Amino acid sequence: METIVIIGNGIAGVTAARHIRKLSNKRIIIISAETDFFFSRTALMYVYMGHMEFEHIKPYEDWFWAKNRIELVRGYVTKVDPDKKELLVDSTRVLPYDKLIIATGSKPNKFGWPGQDLHGVQGLYSKQDLDLLELNAPNKEVCKRAVIVGGGLIGIEMAEMLRSRDIPVTFLVREENFWDVVLPVGEAKMLNEHILEHHIDLRLSTNLVEILADDNGKVRAVTTDSGDTIDCNLVGLTPGVSPNVDFLQNSNIELGRGVKVNRFLETNLHGIYAIGDCAEQHEPIGNRRPIEAVWYTGRMMGETVAQTICGNRTEYKPGHWFNSAKFLDIEYQTYGWVFNTRGRKEYEEHFHWRHPIEKICMTLAFHKENRQFLGINTFGIRMRHEIFDRWLTENRTVEYIVEHLIDANFDPEFYKNYEAEITKAFNESYGTQIKNRKKDLRRVFSVGRPSAQ
Amino acid sequence: MNSYERSMALTGEPPKSLLKGQKFATVTGMAGLFILLLALFNVEFPNKALWLTLSIALIFSGVFWFSRAAYSNRHKGIKNDGVWFKSISSRGMWGWVSGIALTGFYIVLYFYPEYLGLVKNGSNNGIIGFFDPLSRFLSGNPASQWFVYGTLYTVAILGFGVKFIWKYRHNRYEVIRTFSVMFFQTAFAFIIPEIMARLNGNIPYYDLKNIWPLNYYNFERYRINGFIDAGDIGMAMLIFGILSIFVITPILTYRFGKRWYCSWVCGCGGLAETAGDPFRHLSDKKLSAWKVERWVVHSVVVFVTLMTTAVIYSYLGNDNSKYWLTKSSFLISVIVLLTSIFIWVMAFKRDQLKKDAQYGAIGYFIIIMALVGLHYFSGDGQIFLFKSETLRKSYGFLIGSIFSGVIGTGFYPIFGNRVWCRFGCPMAAILGFQQRLFSRFRITTNGGQCISCGNCSTYCEMGIDVRAYAQKGENIVRSSCVGCGICSAVCPRGVLKLENGPRQGRIDSNQVLLGNDVDLIELVNRNS
Numbered sequence: 001m002e003t004i005v006i007i008g009n010g011i012a013g014v015t016a017a018r019h020i021r022k023l024s025n026k027r028i029i030i031i032s033a034e035t036d037f038f039f040s041r042t043a044l045m046y047v048y049m050g051h052m053e054f055e056h057i058k059p060y061e062d063w064f065w066a067k068n069r070i071e072l073v074r075g076y077v078t079k080v081d082p083d084k085k086e087l088l089v090d091s092t093r094v095l096p097y098d099k100l101i102i103a104t105g106s107k108p109n110k111f112g113w114p115g116q117d118l119h120g121v122q123g124l125y126s127k128q129d130l131d132l133l134e135l136n137a138p139n140k141e142v143c144k145r146a147v148i149v150g151g152g153l154i155g156i157e158m159a160e161m162l163r164s165r166d167i168p169v170t171f172l173v174r175e176e177n178f179w180d181v182v183l184p185v186g187e188a189k190m191l192n193e194h195i196l197e198h199h200i201d202l203r204l205s206t207n208l209v210e211i212l213a214d215d216n217g218k219v220r221a222v223t224t225d226s227g228d229t230i231d232c233n234l235v236g237l238t239p240g241v242s243p244n245v246d247f248l249q250n251s252n253i254e255l256g257r258g259v260k261v262n263r264f265l266e267t268n269l270h271g272i273y274a275i276g277d278c279a280e281q282h283e284p285i286g287n288r289r290p291i292e293a294v295w296y297t298g299r300m301m302g303e304t305v306a307q308t309i310c311g312n313r314t315e316y317k318p319g320h321w322f323n324s325a326k327f328l329d330i331e332y333q334t335y336g337w338v339f340n341t342r343g344r345k346e347y348e349e350h351f352h353w354r355h356p357i358e359k360i361c362m363t364l365a366f367h368k369e370n371r372q373f374l375g376i377n378t379f380g381i382r383m384r385h386e387i388f389d390r391w392l393t394e395n396r397t398v399e400y401i402v403e404h405l406i407d408a409n410f411d412p413e414f415y416k417n418y419e420a421e422i423t424k425a426f427n428e429s430y431g432t433q434i435k436n437r438k439k440d441l442r443r444v445f446s447v448g449r450p451s452a453q
Numbered sequence: 454m455n456s457y458e459r460s461m462a463l464t465g466e467p468p469k470s471l472l473k474g475q476k477f478a479t480v481t482g483m484a485g486l487f488i489l490l491l492a493l494f495n496v497e498f499p500n501k502a503l504w505l506t507l508s509i510a511l512i513f514s515g516v517f518w519f520s521r522a523a524y525s526n527r528h529k530g531i532k533n534d535g536v537w538f539k540s541i542s543s544r545g546m547w548g549w550v551s552g553i554a555l556t557g558f559y560i561v562l563y564f565y566p567e568y569l570g571l572v573k574n575g576s577n578n579g580i581i582g583f584f585d586p587l588s589r590f591l592s593g594n595p596a597s598q599w600f601v602y603g604t605l606y607t608v609a610i611l612g613f614g615v616k617f618i619w620k621y622r623h624n625r626y627e628v629i630r631t632f633s634v635m636f637f638q639t640a641f642a643f644i645i646p647e648i649m650a651r652l653n654g655n656i657p658y659y660d661l662k663n664i665w666p667l668n669y670y671n672f673e674r675y676r677i678n679g680f681i682d683a684g685d686i687g688m689a690m691l692i693f694g695i696l697s698i699f700v701i702t703p704i705l706t707y708r709f710g711k712r713w714y715c716s717w718v719c720g721c722g723g724l725a726e727t728a729g730d731p732f733r734h735l736s737d738k739k740l741s742a743w744k745v746e747r748w749v750v751h752s753v754v755v756f757v758t759l760m761t762t763a764v765i766y767s768y769l770g771n772d773n774s775k776y777w778l779t780k781s782s783f784l785i786s787v788i789v790l791l792t793s794i795f796i797w798v799m800a801f802k803r804d805q806l807k808k809d810a811q812y813g814a815i816g817y818f819i820i821i822m823a824l825v826g827l828h829y830f831s832g833d834g835q836i837f838l839f840k841s842e843t844l845r846k847s848y849g850f851l852i853g854s855i856f857s858g859v860i861g862t863g864f865y866p867i868f869g870n871r872v873w874c875r876f877g878c879p880m881a882a883i884l885g886f887q888q889r890l891f892s893r894f895r896i897t898t899n900g901g902q903c904i905s906c907g908n909c910s911t912y913c914e915m916g917i918d919v920r921a922y923a924q925k926g927e928n929i930v931r932s933s934c935v936g937c938g939i940c941s942a943v944c945p946r947g948v949l950k951l952e953n954g955p956r957q958g959r960i961d962s963n964q965v966l967l968g969n970d971v972d973l974i975e976l977v978n979r980n981s
Binding site: 011052326383 | 535537921942946
């Protein structure tokens with residue numbers, strides 16, 4: 001019987017294991033140094049905030065693994081020997097494999113700041129980071145102020161977590177607006193306002209210079225490039241992540257920033273695959289980045305590699321891009337491609353609508369010339385994934401999207417709808433005469449005869 | 454490995470404590486309860502009506518003030534910070550104290566009302582006497598333990614309903630739904646029956662929204678006689694009671710799912726959704742709990758069906774010249790009804806039931822038929838194997854009192870707020886059966902957006918592992934779902950939506966995560 005060893009028990013590795021089990025009877029071993037059982041990394045914040053206990057963020061009960069004959073090994077892989085087809089675990093145990101899947105995820109970036117290894121300086125990625133945060137910032141008496149460095153998704157999550165325990169937070173963001181490396185400026189500005197509303201001391205266009213220690217080697221304060229010294233007991237470093245592949249140096253597996261893979265998620269060595277955050281495509285797929293550190297892509301790669309390992313050699317073909325996040329109280333979803341101000345293609349036009357009072361907004365990206373719809377960002381309005389996926393596949397025009405927008409609305413029942421306002425603003429901007437369609441359940445659920453359109 | 458799972462606050466203080474306003478509000482509310490406690494110990498109040506009003510006003514303003522302090526100056530959105538750190542909502546000391554206090558109250562209420570001041574032939578004293586003025590004002594009669602309970606129940610739904618609305622003020626589904634349960638409790642369960650009693654003393658006390666089999670005593674002899682004696686209006690109520698279960702309920706459940714009742718109308722649901730809201734995450738989500746749930750709740754349905762059949766049977770006559778409905782015609786119609794439902798399900802809906810559900814259905818059907826048949830073919834004698842009176846009494850004791858009251862509500866802070874609805878309520882089971890097999894309602898999963906965080910499962914009061922479906926991209930069509938909408942509210946990624954739609958494709962178990970290109974989806978489907 002073939003032995004499949006998976007390094008890493010995150011969403012990519014676990015999805016691969018589950019699908020290999022569905023498709024075959026192979027022996028499956030998952031190794032993790034982090035936790036005994038799979039948990040949802042994106043939910044760690046809710047444990048600190050008291051919304052859930054750690055038990056709740058484990059998607060499967062503990063008996064699930066034995067029942068599905070997925071063996072779990074707790075340990076750190078120190079060396080991979082592709083010639084002997086062996087792993088060395090914790091520098092002591094040898095574990096042979098027939099096929100190897102590398103799914104080791106990411107590690108937080110550190111950019112060589114003075115003082116970045118002091119006590120009280122940490123990132124937020126692993127279960128261990130969460131445990132450390134409970135020690136560093138259990139409450140506002142122990143942690144009188146926290147400084148967070150890095151204006152991305154983990155940074156704002158960490159700010160929200162600390163605020164849930166009333167800990168004052170200063171948030172240093174390198175960019176002019178929060179997350180404007182990804183978002184168009186109108187949306188980024190709305191988020192600036194929302195961050196301030198939550199009493200987070202947001203400092204834009206500000207960089208960390210140095211982290212200062214007290215006599216015990218603990219964080220005392222930070223200095224910034226605007227000349228301020230900010231007293232604090234915790235520094236959260238959240239300037240992104242990079243692939244966690246250091247243990248593969250000298251293994252003959254080809255590395256770039258991550259593990260180099262082809263479209264079949266195969267590395268340069270036969271029988272070794274890489275999936276999830278740690279995999280790096282030789283060539284980017286469409287508009288995607290070569291390394292995608294996103295929950296959903298990890299899951300899709302896991303499904304794909306399972307097919308390949310079980311005899312259906314399958315290309316990784318991610319469909320239309322989608323993602324989502326929550327910024328404090330504002331939910332964000334995106335389908336297709338909406339680029340920020342700098343990354344925007346020359347043919348890409350944006351229509352931006354923002355509610356006059358509420359923190360709700362939307363950006364539609366479309367092709368200037370042929371009016372083809374390219375993508376949507378929505379804040380505070382939920383959208384139906386299936387509908388946008390269909391519209392992107394059908395190459396609909398932006399006018400068609402505006403006309404049928406109600407079909408894609410996924411807000412809970414009785415919520416106020418804004419399609420009329422959005423259409424009015426669109427008509428005023430582009431001199432069109434679009435009238436909103438009424439919601440059609442048959443179109444939404446695509447049952448019965450397809451609609452005339 | 455989980456040495457840090459509990460809060461690691463080294464200072465010993467939980468990272469969540471009450472705000473100053475909340476502390477004063479708690480004192481205010483407790484003062485209101487203290488007046489009731491004094492009344493319980495027979496302290497003679499000079500002007501009962503005034504003191505009762507004061508007591509209820511204090512309770513109301515306490516809850517109101519508490520909610521205001523908790524939510525009013527916070528940004529609107531999900532308010533679950535520190536839920537698992539607070540003693541009351543995480544089975545800590547205050548959770549157990551309140552659980553035991555509530556349980557004790559229910560035991561006294563059901564079995565020792567004399568301790569509350571109920572006096573059989575004479576004027577009440579204690580807390581029941583304290584409520585006499587209000588009862589006389591509404592219905593003209595002195596209060597009973599049930600009047601006291603009904604009043605406090607309504608006060609709880611209204612007070613904590615306001616709190617819930619404040620907490621979820623960003624979510625119109627929750628706001629409208631909560632207004633609905635507050636309205637139905639106040640009007641239908643509390644005021645209308647009292648006023649009807651005043652207008653026409655002969656009408657049996659009837660909460661029109663309380664439908665058989667939740668209202669398991671609705672077709673007992675004394676009530677049927679009461680309805681008939683009250684003339685046309687009584688007959689109308691009796692017919693409404695029968696139509697409720699056989700016509701109105703199936704139609705509404707088909708259109709909206711069982712939520713129209715369980716989380717919009719029902720009084721038990723109303724209390725669970727308002728006063729019980731802080732405990733919703735305490736429900737057990739384990740697979741083992743689900744197995745227990747299915748057997749227990751469906752056994753209650755069988756029990757109540759047998760019991761009601763036996764009770765009605767026991768007071769019907771044998772002679773069809775006196776009254777059209779006789780013992781035998783009644784039994785035959787029960788058999789015909791149950792058989793046709795059973796055959797319909799097995800013929801048309803069989804594929805939607807898992808193997809063990811099929812075995813369960815067949816098993817129960819055989820039991821009922823055997824008991825009914827045993828009697829029918831053995832001629833006159835005992836009703837089934839038991840006396841109908843024994844059945845009725847044990848149902849009333851085990852299910853009506855112990856399960857729905859003592860365990861169902863008393864244990865809110867320990868087992869969560871829907872223990873009764875999930876494990877015990879036969880009405881919920883019947884509606885759930887319809888919802889599962891014959892309804893337009895579903896919770897739609899939004900393509901591939903789920904990140905398996907677990908907020909939905911954690912905050913599901915019915916203990917449904919919502920995430921298990923959502924992370925596979927499957928819609929959630931579960932008989933136990935009461936449609937409270939909280940899973941959708943707490944989802945950080947906008948994945949879940951409660952909606953009614955075409956039945957085609959409602960349970961789409963082959964749906965694979967959107968995001969992969971089409972050929973992979975086909976491949977996975979082909980292989981699974």
